[in-house]
Amino acid sequence: MSQGNRIVVIMGSIREGRINDRVAAWVMGQLRQHGFAPELLDPADPDLLPVQIQDKAAIARLRDRMAGADGFVIVTPEYNHAEPGPLKTLIDSVTDEWWARPIGLISYGGISGGLRAIEALRVILSELHTVTIRDTVSFASPWRRFDEAGNITDPEHAAAAETAMADFSHRLRWWADALADARAARPYDRPKDKEQD
Numbered sequence: 648m649s650q651g652n653r654i655v656v657i658m659g660s661i662r663e664g665r666i667n668d669r670v671a672a673w674v675m676g677q678l679r680q681h682g683f684a685p686e687l688l689d690p691a692d693p694d695l696l697p698v699q700i701q702d703k704a705a706i707a708r709l710r711d712r713m714a715g716a717d718g719f720v721i722v723t724p725e726y727n728h729a730e731p732g733p734l735k736t737l738i739d740s741v742t743d744e745w746w747a748r749p750i751g752l753i754s755y756g757g758i759s760g761g762l763r764a765i766e767a768l769r770v771i772l773s774e775l776h777t778v779t780i781r782d783t784v785s786f787a788s789p790w791r792r793f794d795e796a797g798n799i800t801d802p803e804h805a806a807a808a809e810t811a812m813a814d815f816s817h818r819l820r821w822w823a824d825a826l827a828d829a830r831a832a833r834p835y836d837r838p839k840d841k842e843q844d
Contacts, residue, residue: 652823654683655716658763659723659734661691661699666789670755671722672797674784676810678720680814681816685720688712690737698740699733706740706789713744718751719777725756725764730771740770745775749822751815753784758784776835778826780818784811 652775656675660667671687678685688709690698695712697705707709713719723730738745750772754761762785787807792799799805829835 650716652683652820653715654678654685654718654720654819655688656685656720656722657688657714657734657737658690659721659731661696661731661733664780665724666755666793667722667724668751669793669795670786670789673793673799673808674720674722674812676797677812678816681813683816683820686712686716686784690733690760695737699736701740709737710741710744713741716744716748717818717827718749719745720751720753720819721768722753723755723761723764723768725754725759725761727728728763729767730764735771738775742775743836745772745777747776747778747826747828747830749778749780749819751780751783751819753815755789756785758787760787778822780815780822782811782815782818784808784815 656671656678658667658671675685675687688695690696690834694708695705698709721734723734752768753834754765756762756764762783765783765785772779782798792804794800799808
């Protein structure tokens, strides 16, 4: 299967011992199977962690990692009915990189599967001129579902998640292609008004 659509997968947690690594590994593998070219963006990366204190060099590195992406997938836990603070800081640190890009949202958590974090993110991401795809994938109690390598251990759960991911990937590709065509046809940003004589 040929690879296309460069998708930056953004991890939502920087906590020690996070389950985010396992879920993100599964997501990366699934995206590859569906023909995407995923790249992992870890906010805990030492080169990116200073984004949390608005370090200009770290923000420049973040911009470079995001530049030219056809879309994004955010893999996030839910903390107190919302997304983690470090993820919000990362999102708020750049602007133009988000514009007219699709974003897929994948969550995990307790009984809600992190869905409240997704709903909180939709409001934030719409303000940044993104298109969040409706289809999501969520995992309740992922610490019981994933092994250390990011494999879903129960075959029935794995099959259900893969089915959901197939729909998710179809929608993500549709929006990535549609928005890429639109950006190629004309710039998303309005040209600046010329100064009046």
